[in-house]
Amino acid sequence: MSYEFGTDPATLAPQPPAAPVAAPPSGGAAKLLVPLAIGGAVAVALGVYGRLHEPTNIAVNIAGFSGPLAAKAWLTTGAATFAVVQLVSALVMYGKVPGIAAPSWIGALHRWSGRIAFLLAVPVAIHCLYAVGFQIYEPRVLVHSLLGCFFFGAFTVKMLSLSRKGLPGWVLPVVGGLVFTGLVGLWVTSSLWFFTTFGIKF
């Protein structure tokens, strides 16, 4: 997680888990304010757009799938799979996996699995927002709508935090964990529901 920061993974990886990033004792957390504000704005903007925009029930779709729902279920499953790679690679980077020293490529793996997961999630979100909107007609849908806004807000916070120096060491694991939790929650409330309701189909 810290490697997006620009630190050489080889020197950082073996560091003790308690302090993966050296943080100044005070004022560090304040540097999180701007990323938090922007991320919060992203989440709110998505929700407001999803609620106010008249759902069109129509949107460009991906060829090869039986319908938009199937396409989204599989894209989200792909994103969630890469999210698991994210979790594992982050644990390895922070030395939380006993007996496994972080290899030199773990930072690149973490960065690129995250990018792929994010880019897989974007078309899903656009389709949700444009064709369906922020809906509340049943608990699953409400939770899914909230998580969708939360996920992209938290992801924005994560990306902006990475490019800021001097943040406390807990910031990236916590924000990363929230992003991961959000995506897994999105997967459970969409793809898992889809596959258990309609069967595993493309």
Next chain:
Amino acid sequence: MKHKGPILTLAAGLVLAAVLMVLNLRATDASQRNAAGDQQPDAPAATATAQPGQAEPTNAPPTKAPPTAAAAAPVTYAGRVKGGAATIAIVVKEAKAVAYLCDGNRTEAWLQGTARNGELILTGSGNARLTGSVAKGVAAGSVTASGRRFTFSVKVVKPPSGLYRATNQALDAVGGWVVFENDNGQVEQVGVMNIEGDPQPADPLDLNNSTTTVDGTTITAGPVDPSAGL
């Protein structure tokens, strides 16, 4: 790359989102133009909003499109196919036609095509084909769907009889109902709800307010306007 990586990641997502939004807006524009009566038979259509077929039973099917007059009202033919195994409804408006065949169980087919000079030529997904003719308030012909062939000869119907279609993107559901007056003079309806490609018996359509339910969700059905497509 050191500090810009995450920003570039965000920017890439933003660009991807913007591109998809532009594509969506263009797709919606095309469908709205189509629904407004543009002659673009292949563009996807938004849900039809016109009123159900209001034509008088004595009306011959329109074979010529009046160039300037207000759009002609659609004419709907509906009833059971020969043998009674399924029902069919055909909506003709000017030179365009939409048909729906369903058995109220798992067989269904939506077809689109032309009705020129009284000749029906319609096709649908899964090699569904309909050929026939319309004249003197009767549509007759044959339709092949799901590998089965049906022949039909059905009369013009008046509301509330007609063809109803309900779509719900969130549920990925498309339902169709053929509503017609049976031989006993009672209004009968036969419908199939296709949820994510899986056709199944549709819940009854409430003809008073054109609503039905799918998995407990109430959705509204509407008439089908051939000039808007499906």
